[in-house]
Amino acid sequence: MHQLRTLLDHYNEPLLGIHAKHYLKNVQILEEDGVVQIHLRIGFFLSDTQIDQLISKLSDYLYDKGIEQAFEIDVASKVETHKVQSGLKPIKGIKNIIAIASGKGGVGKSTTCANLAIALANNGAKVGILDADIYGPSQPLIMGSYDNPTTDDKKKIKPLVRHGVKVISVGNLIDPDSAIIWRGPMVSGALMQLLNDTDWGELDYLFIDLPPGTGDIQLTMAKKIPMSASIIVTTPQDLSLIDAKRAIAMFNKVQIHTLGIIENMSVYTCQNCGETAHIFGEKAAEKLVEKYDTSLLGSLPLAIEIREDADSGKPTMAKTQKNALSQLYNEIALQVSAKIASLPKAVMINMPTVKVEYTNNSSKN
Secondary structure: OHHHHHHHHOOOOOEOOEOOHHHHOOEEEEEEOOEEEEEEEEOOOOOHHHHHHHHHHHHHHHHHOOOOOOEEEEEEEOOOOEOOOOOOOOOOOEOOEEEEEOOOOOOOHHHHHHHHHHHHHHOOOOEEEEEOOOOOOOHHHHHOOOOOOEEOOOOOEEOEEEOOEEEEEHHHOOOOOOOOOOOHHHHHHHHHHHHHOEOOOOEOEEEEEOOOOOOHHHHHHHHHOOOOEEEEEEOOOHHHHHHHHHHHHHHHHOOOOEEEEEEOOOOEEOOOOOOEEOOOOOOHHHHHHHHHOOOEEEEOOOOHHHHHHHHOOOOHHHHOOOOHHHHHHHHHHHHHHHHHHOOOEOOOOOOOOOOOOOOOOOOOO
16 A cells, blocks of 8 residues: 555656646545555546546556556545635635636637536536626527526525526526616626625536626626636637737736636638638737746637537537537636646635623622
């Protein structure tokens, strides 16, 4: 058992594209009936296929190092609550709130958010989406429901559940053809009400699909909503990157960690000839990553299937998990969840209960 522990402590090759420390920082080794049980406890969820790959790779490594004793490996996941910006505390029941931002509209942020949420839910995580784009809510179309939510006995809004994800959007509360003519403070207040008056239950991740821009609405939300991290979605185009830089700067200003960049529409492959073209530019996201010392979480192609699936109300990750596009979303979801798991945990302080009793000290007659 000591040899096993030493070998696992020194294993440093990436597993599924993630550094081994994220899988092996919480290992318990026990012996039962002559068989060594290796229990891995990780802070994010894996698909059944990913778990099989992880166990297979670790087993091969241990056998190659000369381990002859019989052993079994099992994997269990538990998402922790992580630190939020100074002056705020996590919302009860919601372990991690992650802002999905772009700075610029039209880069596929909402579609990416939906597919990312579904990918995590498919692996067993409890996931929600708050569509914070009051003027142009996209999630009702993408997730396939314009139904009005109901309320419970406590007047809490019950979110819709689509493709395993809890979703709430202003688009589910108003007529889709109505114009919303609200000023900034009204919008910020409505969004905070949507967040606080929705019965989210227990969530591992709540994604907030922020509206484009870095103005008063976005800044107010970033200051008032306790967030574990943010993710920036951009295209390689210089115009998108300019606004992506502003979004990162805004999050830095309010002390919200930028988890990384997702580059959407990075390359186009012709369906007829197979030729590839970088229509919106090339390697721009890499420069952004280097400048702001963050990570490239993944790149997604300019593919008609992504658009068609979103327009049909059944995003790619809800439609299939067996093509190249779904594999890309799964890989990005794994990067996101593993990086969240590596963030500092929230300090949950339970103060002792103090009971004060009053007695009558008046003098006796």
